[in-house]
Amino acid sequence: MPITLSRNGREVNATTTTIRSGTEIKAVTERPSMSISVSELDPGSWVIFELPGFTSAATGTAQNSLDALRSASSTSYYRGDGALWVKLVSTGVTGAGGRGAGGSIQVSR
Numbered sequence: 001m002p003i004t005l006s007r008n009g010r011e012v013n014a015t016t017t018t019i020r021s022g023t024e025i026k027a028v029t030e031r032p033s034m035s036i037s038v039s040e041l042d043p044g045s046w047v048i049f050e051l052p053g054f055t056s057a058a059t060g061t062a063q064n065s066l067d068a069l070r071s072a073s074s075t076s077y078y079r080g081d082g083a084l085w086v087k088l089v090s091t092g093v094t095g096a097g098g099r100g101a102g103g104s105i106q107v108s109r
Contacts, residue, residue: 002029003027003028003029003031003034004027004028004029005017005019005025005026005027006025006026006028007023007024007025007026019038019047021041021042021045021046021047021090022045022046022047023047023048024047024048024049024050025047025048025049025050026049026050026051026052027049027050027051028052032108032109033106033107033108033109034106034107035104035105035106035107036049036086036088036104036105036106036107037088037102037103037104037105038088038090038102038103038104039102040102041090041102041103042090043090043091043092044073044089044090044092045089045090046087046088046089046090047087047088048069048070048085048086048087048088049085049086049088050083050085051083051084051085051086051107052082052083053082053083053109054083054084054107054108054109055079055084055108055109056079056084056107056108056109057077057084057086057105057106057107058105058106058107058108059075059105059106060074060075060076060077060086060087060105061074061075061076061077062076062077062078062079063076063077063078064078065078065080066078066080066085069085069087070087072087072089073089074089075087075088075089075103075105076089077105077107084107086105086107088102088103088104088105089103090102090103091103
């Protein structure tokens with residue numbers, strides 16, 4: 001099943017794509033669960049994903065508001081407004097194949 005990423009009125013169907021750190025992006029899919037990962041980020045850099053219809057994250061720290069999520073310094077999530085919001089923060093650990101630092105999280109409905 002495809003994943004559609006949207007930001008600032010632009011949409012792209014993607015399984016792997018380039019997203020700048022410090023970006024908030026919406027990811028829409030019919031998948032019941034998926035793994036989200038980021039790579040090639042400086043330690044502490046982050047990306048926030050809005051995931052409509054998703055309700056849980058396998059890891060990360062629960063936050064009580066979207067503002068708290070945005071302020072979090074480690075991988076975290078917030079559930080509200082019919083969506084799961086996930087902030088993936090780079091761990092500084094180099095990924096598979098020697099690719100730059102990143103992080104990952106499993107989410108489900």
